[in-house]
Amino acid sequence: MQGDPVADYLTRVRNALRADHPEVEVPSSRLKKEMTRILVEQGYLKGFEVEPTAVGESIRIQLKYTDDRDPVISGMRRISRPGRRRYVGGDEVPRVQGGMGTAIISTSSGVMTGHEARQKGVGGEVVAYVW
Numbered sequence: 001m002q003g004d005p006v007a008d009y010l011t012r013v014r015n016a017l018r019a020d021h022p023e024v025e026v027p028s029s030r031l032k033k034e035m036t037r038i039l040v041e042q043g044y045l046k047g048f049e050v051e052p053t054a055v056g057e058s059i060r061i062q063l064k065y066t067d068d069r070d071p072v073i074s075g076m077r078r079i080s081r082p083g084r085r086r087y088v089g090g091d092e093v094p095r096v097q098g099g100m101g102t103a104i105i106s107t108s109s110g111v112m113t114g115h116e117a118r119q120k121g122v123g124g125e126v127v128a129y130v131w
Contacts, residue, residue, distance in 0.1 A: 002082070005029060010076045010128060017063055017071040028057035034111035035104055035127065036061060042102050042113065044073050044130060075101075079126040089123040101131030 009032050016024035026032060028050055036059055039045045046062035064072040080086040088094065088105075093114045096103050103114030107124030117124065 004078070004082055006031065006035070006127060007078045007081070009035065010078055013061065013063070013073070014076055017073060020065075020069065021063065023060055023062045025058050025060050028059045031106065031111060031127070032059060038102070038104055038111065038113055039073075039130060042130075044102070073130060075129075075131050077129045079103075079128055086126045087124065088126055090117065090121040091123075093118045093123065094126065094129075096129045097131045101129055104128045104130065 005027070009026050012024055012026050033050065036045065036048045040047055044064065046064045048059055048061045050057050050059055066072060093105065094103050095114065103117075104127045105112055105114055105117045105124045106127050107117055107120075107122045109120065109122055111127070112120075114126075
């Protein structure tokens with residue numbers, strides 16, 4: 001049985017936020033680095049570092065909280081799964097929470113937010129929603 005690395009990534013971040021951890025470490029991949037970069041740019045996370053490990057690399061993610069110690073990320077959802085891939089065209093890129101959230105899209109031009117994909121008119125695989 002194979003796992004889903006992106007779902008694992010989202011679950012680790014979600015669990016760390018619920019447990020009020022200051023940071024979380026996840027195994028690294030190119031897609032996960034790009035997803036983390038997008039979440040930092042969008043203001044959902046403080047920052048991240050890629051660190052070498054005994055086997056491969058890992059991403060150490062600094063989580064972000066409000067002044068009341070509530071997580072900045074209120075929800076994360078995996079959309080395109082290994083058993084059910086979800087692709088959209090450039091004209092049908094979804095809006096998350098009426099534009100208040102972020103869709104992460106893997107396109108032929110690289111991994112980008114739904115907003116960027118809409119501006120460039122490119123479609124691709126809808127990886128996840130974050131709000």
